[in-house]
Amino acid sequence: MIDPDAFQPSDDPAETLATVVALRRLADRLERQAVAAALGKGWSWARIAQALGVTKQAAHKRLSDLVTGNER
Template sequence: MEVDEVLTIARATGDDDPRVALAAARELRRAADRTEAAVVRRARVGGMPWAEIAEQLGVTRQAVHKKYGRR
């Protein structure tokens, strides 16, 4: 997703129609989740330990491993 697209969606969260604003918030959350997953994969490929990734994300090591670890 391009930066301009994210900005457009972010602006839509202020729409007077709550349906439009809620849909935009949902899409921002999905985009953030996809971005976080990609960054975590890059960090792991680069050798960063789960504990450090967790610290940077503000969660526990167990939480980040559960969410992104191999199953």
């Protein structure tokens, strides 16, 4: 597991903002992979949502394309 407290912002705002963008993209990719794996193991949207700390509706709205095969 990565320790988020180990990251220190750069003195250069552009570098720090680029890091934020890269981390968001990584987090999105990891989330989609984990949700796809959970769905493949038969997890319900309610269980996935609980694990993500969001409502079932929010999880389904954001990630339901994984079920339909229209991955981004």
